Amino acid sequence: MNKRKQFLYIILFFLLINNIISSVNAIDYGIGVYQDQEITWKCSVCNQMEMELIFGSDWNDSGVFNNLSIGKRMKWKINNVELNPSFSKINFSIWYWTSEEIWGIKDNDSEIAYTFDSMDTNYTRYTSLVPFWFPVPVGEFMGNLALNEWYDVDNRVLPTLNVEIESNAISIGFPLKNIKIIAIYNDQGILNTYKLYTTGNVVIMDISLDFLPFYVLPTLIGLIFGLSVGLGLFIYKKRRSISK
Secondary structure, three states: OOHHHHHHHHHHHHHHHHHHHHHHHOOOOEOOOOOOOEEEEEEEEEOHHHHHHHHOOOOOOOHHHOOOOOOOEEEEEEEEEEEEOOEEEEEEEEEEEEOOOOOOOOOEEEEEEEEOOOOOOOHHHOOOOOOOEOOEOHHHHHHOOOOOOOEEEEOOOOOEEEEEEOOOOOEOOEOOOOEEEEEEEOOOOEEEEEEEEEOOOEEEEEEEEOOOOOOHHHHHHHHHHHHHHHHHHHHHHHHHHHHO
16 A cells, blocks of 8 residues: 555545544534413512612613512513524513513513524623523533633533622622522523522522422312313203203
8 A cells, every 4th residue: 555545544534533523513402492382480589779789770670680579470472483503593572570460461572592603602781691591402502602701501410500700890880799690491491590699698689480389280180170071061961951
């Protein structure tokens, strides 16, 4: 075998190895939420005085914290999802934080988009400083983000974004104190829990997905079953009386 053939074989070998590595590293990102899905969060802790001191008096005048206070809920309804190999986007309607049981008319429409080949990681544009939704698989997606020193991804148990920002780091007087955020996401890429801490690991904000209590589900199932049986008997008796 002459040197020229040896050289060609070496080049082919490295091209093959490079192709295998590229195939292994390539991840097909997806969207874990679906059209018409409704997502609700509830706030169980909200220290208004601390939030105003750290972020200013207008901290809950806009964005995802709009009208936020303890005990309130916020809802999203997914209107549309778009996905291709380099891009994902969700469009959704928002019902901002409210204490009302009936949601009423939506407050706004919004969207979140990700471009996979040039991921924007400037999360300071969010009032929450972290997104409320990521593409899936969320752990791999977060792990490939080029985040700055404030952010750290922890995928050991659940996909988690840990954030530590010192006072005045974003801008002069913002935030006014050191803060820490722990944001945990579920397998749909939805923010599952959000905790905001200040000095001394004091929780000043706690938001989580709002689920029906476990004891309500059997009641609802029983109610639906009972109504179905009652309706069936009513129709059966009605038909018998007509046939007589």
